Amino acid sequence: MARNTGSPAPDARRRAPSHSPSAGGTSTPGTSRHRAPSRGAASRKAPSRRRRRWIPPQHGAWAMLLVPYLAGLLAFGFSWPDLPLLVAWIAGYLLSYYALLAVKTRRLGKFRPQVLAYGGTALAAGATVLLARPQLLAFAPVFAVALLVNGLFAARRDDRALLNGLVSVAAATLILPVVAVVAGESPWSTGEVAVVTFLYFAGTVLFVKTCIRERDNTKLFAVSTGFHAGAAVLAAWLSPVYAVPFAWYLARAVVLRRRRYSAKQIGFVEVASSVLLLVAVAIAA
Helix, strand or coil, rough: CCCHCCCCCCHHHHHHHHHHHCCCCCCCCCHHHHHHHHHHHHHHHHHHHHHHHHHCCHHHHHHHHHHHHHHHHHCCCCCCCCCHHHHHHHHHHHHHHHHHHHHHHHCCHHHHHHHHHHHHHHHHHHHHHHHHCCCHHHHHHHHHHHHHHHHHHHHHHCCHHHHHHHHHHHHHCCHHHHHHHCCCCCHHHHHHHHHHHHHHHHHHHHHHHHHCCCCCHEEEEHHHHHHHHHEEEEEHHHHHHHHHHHHHHHHHHHHHHHHHHHHHHHHHHHHHHHHHHHHHHHHHH
């Protein structure tokens, strides 16, 4: 009679919760229905974990590395030491990221392979550049000070502090006089390009903070707006060419923050903003 009425058999009723949606998607240990998705999810996450072991999940840092370097090439031209310089520049960033992460987490052994691999690459490429342009050694103390400041913030586990971000921007901007020296120019000849590059990335640090982590911080938003307004005036004074990109930077700092875009959308905006800066540098050069 149970079959004629359509009611489940007692053993079926006992088994149902193990895979029923009403059970919250869980199952009892030992059932294949639970283990198969877990293995699939683990296999999908494995490549991501492996990438993170060797590539930092900080997409904005790549713009901060490449845009000043490319701005230097646009302003001063290309010479062959610029290739090993680029390798040393990128490897140095990767070395510093994992070294500072080791300081922050107090787990040097975990990041030893990355530190050794990227450290060796940076040393080899850097030695090649120094053999061609030994005067570049004069920049070492400045980069060392910036790295020391970053290390102090990492040790305090406060690496997302605004001051730490601005120090990183200053260190990234220093690649401009390095590229100038590689090209046989004076490092002081980078003044205009270095200033607008620093202003752009310093403004980006403020803009991103007001859009994501400090979205409701009205004081920081006021600081960001004031900084972008001042930067627009200074950049236009240096060259009318820079008036257009910095007017856009001011507009995006004010308008986009109110629209609450996602981090990914903000990333796309910054890609376009970086390209706009490089176009302006190329025209001004």
